[in-house]
Amino acid sequence: MDFRLSDEQRMWQESIHAFVAKEIKPNARLVDENASLKWDSVHKMGPLGLLGLFAPEEYGGAGMDAICAALAMEELGWACGSTALAIAAHNGLGCASVALFGSHELKSRYLPAAAQGKKPDGSYSRLAALALTEPGAGSDLKGGVTTRAELHNNQWRINGAKMWCTNAGVADFIVTLVRTDSSKSSHSLSMILVPSDSKGLHIGAAEKKMGVKGSPTHAVTYQDVLVPADHLVGEIGKGLSQTLAVLDGGRISIGAISVGLAQAAMEEAVQYAAQRTAFEHPLTSFEAIQWMLADAATEIHAARLMVLQAAWLKDQDKSFTKEAAMAKLFATEMAERVCRNAIQILGSYGYSQEYPVERQYRDARLMTIGEGTSEIQRLVIARHIISEYQ
Numbered sequence: 001m002d003f004r005l006s007d008e009q010r011m012w013q014e015s016i017h018a019f020v021a022k023e024i025k026p027n028a029r030l031v032d033e034n035a036s037l038k039w040d041s042v043h044k045m046g047p048l049g050l051l052g053l054f055a056p057e058e059y060g061g062a063g064m065d066a067i068c069a070a071l072a073m074e075e076l077g078w079a080c081g082s083t084a085l086a087i088a089a090h091n092g093l094g095c096a097s098v099a100l101f102g103s104h105e106l107k108s109r110y111l112p113a114a115a116q117g118k119k120p121d122g123s124y125s126r127l128a129a130l131a132l133t134e135p136g137a138g139s140d141l142k143g144g145v146t147t148r149a150e151l152h153n154n155q156w157r158i159n160g161a162k163m164w165c166t167n168a169g170v171a172d173f174i175v176t177l178v179r180t181d182s183s184k185s186s187h188s189l190s191m192i193l194v195p196s197d198s199k200g201l202h203i204g205a206a207e208k209k210m211g212v213k214g215s216p217t218h219a220v221t222y223q224d225v226l227v228p229a230d231h232l233v234g235e236i237g238k239g240l241s242q243t244l245a246v247l248d249g250g251r252i253s254i255g256a257i258s259v260g261l262a263q264a265a266m267e268e269a270v271q272y273a274a275q276r277t278a279f280e281h282p283l284t285s286f287e288a289i290q291w292m293l294a295d296a297a298t299e300i301h302a303a304r305l306m307v308l309q310a311a312w313l314k315d316q317d318k319s320f321t322k323e324a325a326m327a328k329l330f331a332t333e334m335a336e337r338v339c340r341n342a343i344q345i346l347g348s349y350g351y352s353q354e355y356p357v358e359r360q361y362r363d364a365r366l367m368t369i370g371e372g373t374s375e376i377q378r379l380v381i382a383r384h385i386i387s388e389y390q
């Protein structure tokens with residue numbers, strides 16, 4: 001395993017860093033306060049490839065390797081948790097489902113505009129979303145999904161409700177996990193691409209959240225929504241296994257965003273500690289502060305390597321489910337600790353909205369929940385370990 005980035009990967013990272021430092025980070029506070037993405041910044045992402053990370057080049061995407069995608073997500077996380085989450089869900093959930101499993105027709109029809117951020121008529125496209133979670137089911141999709149789709153006259157008729165869908169209110173399409181047979185077996189779920197202008201599709205108001213406030217999260221209801229039969233994504237009855245494959249990749253992104261959030265919080269803490277004095281000495285002279293900084297730097301480094309290793313395995317077409325779960329588990333819990341300690345180092349200023357660490361802490365808190373909670377990551381890891389050593 002070789003963790004040295006190639007020249008191309010390093011140049012990509014540097015260019016994304018320069019972009020987010022200028023365009024995204026200075027606006028992160030406003031995005032949080034207004035609970036709204038800064039759309040002119042999102043529109044600038046299309047030409048850079050940030051909206052088509054996983055879309056193949058033949059469908060207008062950037063066709064990036066998983067390492068480049070993880071580097072981009074870390075940079076976005078460093079700049080703004082809300083923007084990073086919206087872009088991660090667009091690429092890694094909505095677009096990736098179509099890119100991985102969609103037919104040539106679906107990919108040709110939906111990916112180019114999503115990936116380039118522009119439609120053929122020159123107008124800006126919106127984002128993509130993936131709706132798995134329901135009001136009554138998140139971790140247990142297999143047993144809990146009740147949204148149903150029935151095939152009649154070459155059309156899917158969809159009825160049900162989804163919850164906590166990132167980007168639903170700003171999406172051109174929502175890939176939706178539905179039950180296509182009445183059993184609760186692993187083969188009873190399927191994925192269907194639902195255009196967001198479908199009649200009978202209702203998007204709730206944006207949820208009011210603790211953090212990642214600028215990343216829009218919505219309830220979605222489906223009332224006799226009719227979608228052409230060819231909008232099935234992948235195979236009928238394969239929705240659960242397809243979802244798990246998409247989430248494996250998504251977990252690398254969430255891990256990477258968490259590394260970025262932690263890196264940003266640590267940088268704030270170091271800068272603050274160097275200029276703030278107490279007892280006639282800078283805070284950086286106190287061992288208690290040094291240890292928090294040393295732990296932060298060490299854990300960020302470890303998490304970054306875990307994220308990149310999971311991405312590297314993905315790029316090598318090797319199994320990466322366990323490593324993605326480990327990376328997500330460690331990186332997200334690490335980010336919470338690092339952001340918490342950054343607040344501690346800044347004292348009362350850390351608790352104030354004047355400094356970004358309280359926002360980073362609130363944003364990091366989500367990462368241990370979305371795309372599979374820490375408990376579910378531990379289940380995935382334990383299952384792998386037990387089967388490997390039995």
Ligand SMILES: Cc1cc2nc3c(=O)[nH]c(=O)nc-3n(C[C@H](O)[C@H](O)[C@H](O)COP(=O)(O)OP(=O)(O)OC[C@H]3O[C@@H](n4cnc5c(N)ncnc54)[C@H](O)[C@@H]3O)c2cc1C
Pocket residue numbers: 089093129130131132133136137138139140163164165166167209212217366369370371372373374375376379
């Ligand atoms: C900001 C935000 C954005 C989101 N974006 C999306 C999105 O784009 N698309 C989407 O589909 N969903 C999205 N979600 C939903 C998210 O993925 C789910 O909330 C998450 O998977 C957990 O599901 P749940 O909330 O139903 O919790 P539950 O499944 O009800 O779990 C509640 C608690 O029980 C624990 N638990 C459950 N089962 C077990 C078990 N077997 N062993 C041990 N502990 C267990 C969980 O870890 C958790 O602590 C988003 C959520 C948020 C908050």
